[in-house]
Amino acid sequence: MPASTAQRHDEQHALLRLLASGAAAGGLRRLLDSHGSATAALAAGARDWASHGLGADARAAIRNPGREAIARGECWLDAPGRQLIGWRDPDYPPLLRRISGPPAMLFVAGDAGLLWRPAVAVVGSRAATAGGCANAASFAAALAAAGLCVTSGLAAGIDAAAHNAALDAGGATLAVLGTGPDIAYPPRHRPLLERMATHGAVVSEHLPGTQPLKQHFPSRNRILAGLSLGTLVIEAADRSGALITARLAADAGREVFALPGSIHNPMARGCHRLIREGATLVESADEVLALLGPLAADLARALRGELGTPIAGVEPILETTLPSDPDYNRLWQALGHDPTGMDELVERSGLTAAALSSMLLALELEGRVAAEHGRYCRIGV
Structure with missing residues (x-):
C-alpha cells in the first residue's frame, strides 16, 4: 500500500x-x-x-x-464516492467554519464539491400542502437553474419536493441528515437518498448506522443553515424545525426569506411570523436571486482565487453585479488590528450582516483578515 x-x-x-x-x-x-x-x-x-x-x-x-x-x-x-472530511481537512467547507459550533467532521456521499458551492436552503413543513410542495418545486428548479445548490434535509413535504425538483432540473442539490449517512429518514425516502448520493451529495455529522433521534434534527439544521448563503422557508407551522433553521441562519448573518400564504392556512403562520420578525417576503425565485446573487458571486470569486480553478456551475450567478469597492473600503475602515464582533462591524460600516459575512469570507481567503470565535481583525496594514 x-x-x-x-x-x-x-x-x-x-x-x-x-x-x-x-x-x-x-x-x-x-x-x-x-x-x-x-x-x-x-x-x-x-x-x-x-x-x-x-x-x-x-x-x-x-x-x-x-x-x-x-x-x-x-x-x-x-465504497466509491464517499469520504470523511475532518476539521483540519482543506476540503472542509469554509462557510460552515463560520457558524457557532461547527461539526468536527462530516461524512459525505456523492459530490463533496457541492459543500463549497453557493447554496440556498429550501425548507418547510413535513405536512406541507399540495400548493406548498408545488411552490418548493418551482423555487428549487429556478434556483438550481441559476447555478445555486439547493440544500435541504431529505424530510417529507417541502424538503423532498425541493430535492426532487432540483434533480429533475439537472441542478445541484445537497441533503443534510439527522441520521447516519446510510440511513434514510423517513425510510420511504431510500430511493431519494440513493439518487442524491449519485447525482448530488448527502452529508451527515453522525457515524454510519446512527438512527434518527429527536435531538439530532435541530443539530442537523445548524449545518443546513451554515452551508447556505440564505434560507427560504416555504411553509411552516408556528413551531417547526424550519423556523429553527431560519433562526440559525439569521444568527449566522445569512439571509432569511419567507413565502406569505393564506391567513387561514396554519402552515403559513410560521412564515408570517418570520416576516414580522424581519425575514424578506418573496414571491418569486428572481427576488431570492437578486439578493443572493452578489453574495454568491463574491463567494465564488474568493473560492476561485483560493483554489486556482473555476467552480463549475456558478457562471449564471456571476452575471450579477459584484459588491462595489466602496463597500469593501467601508468594511476595511471598520476593521482594526484588534478583534471586532459582527454587531460592531455592522454599526461601524452601515452594511448588513449578510453582506459583511460574504466580504469577510473573501478577505479571509485572501489572507487579509483573521477570524476567531466570531470576531475579525486585519492582517497586515
Whole structure:
C-alpha cells in the first residue's frame, strides 16, 4: 500500500475513533487544531485529551473504542464516492467554519464539491400542502437553474419536493441528515437518498448506522443553515424545525426569506411570523436571486482565487453585479488590528450582516483578515 494511501487510511481510522468516543465537537476541534491531524491527536494521550476538554467517558472510549461502530464506518467509507472530511481537512467547507459550533467532521456521499458551492436552503413543513410542495418545486428548479445548490434535509413535504425538483432540473442539490449517512429518514425516502448520493451529495455529522433521534434534527439544521448563503422557508407551522433553521441562519448573518400564504392556512403562520420578525417576503425565485446573487458571486470569486480553478456551475450567478469597492473600503475602515464582533462591524460600516459575512469570507481567503470565535481583525496594514 503506497505511503500516501496508508496515511489517509490511518487518518480516517483516527477520525472515526475520535468521533465514536462521543466527545463534544468543540473539544474535538480544539484537539485537531492543536495537533494538526487526528492521528497526532490520538498519539498525544489521555492527559492531553483532558486538557482539551474531553471528559473521562470520552477518554476511556478513545482508549478502548467500540470496534463495531468503527468497522461500520470504515466499511461505509470503502465504497466509491464517499469520504470523511475532518476539521483540519482543506476540503472542509469554509462557510460552515463560520457558524457557532461547527461539526468536527462530516461524512459525505456523492459530490463533496457541492459543500463549497453557493447554496440556498429550501425548507418547510413535513405536512406541507399540495400548493406548498408545488411552490418548493418551482423555487428549487429556478434556483438550481441559476447555478445555486439547493440544500435541504431529505424530510417529507417541502424538503423532498425541493430535492426532487432540483434533480429533475439537472441542478445541484445537497441533503443534510439527522441520521447516519446510510440511513434514510423517513425510510420511504431510500430511493431519494440513493439518487442524491449519485447525482448530488448527502452529508451527515453522525457515524454510519446512527438512527434518527429527536435531538439530532435541530443539530442537523445548524449545518443546513451554515452551508447556505440564505434560507427560504416555504411553509411552516408556528413551531417547526424550519423556523429553527431560519433562526440559525439569521444568527449566522445569512439571509432569511419567507413565502406569505393564506391567513387561514396554519402552515403559513410560521412564515408570517418570520416576516414580522424581519425575514424578506418573496414571491418569486428572481427576488431570492437578486439578493443572493452578489453574495454568491463574491463567494465564488474568493473560492476561485483560493483554489486556482473555476467552480463549475456558478457562471449564471456571476452575471450579477459584484459588491462595489466602496463597500469593501467601508468594511476595511471598520476593521482594526484588534478583534471586532459582527454587531460592531455592522454599526461601524452601515452594511448588513449578510453582506459583511460574504466580504469577510473573501478577505479571509485572501489572507487579509483573521477570524476567531466570531470576531475579525486585519492582517497586515
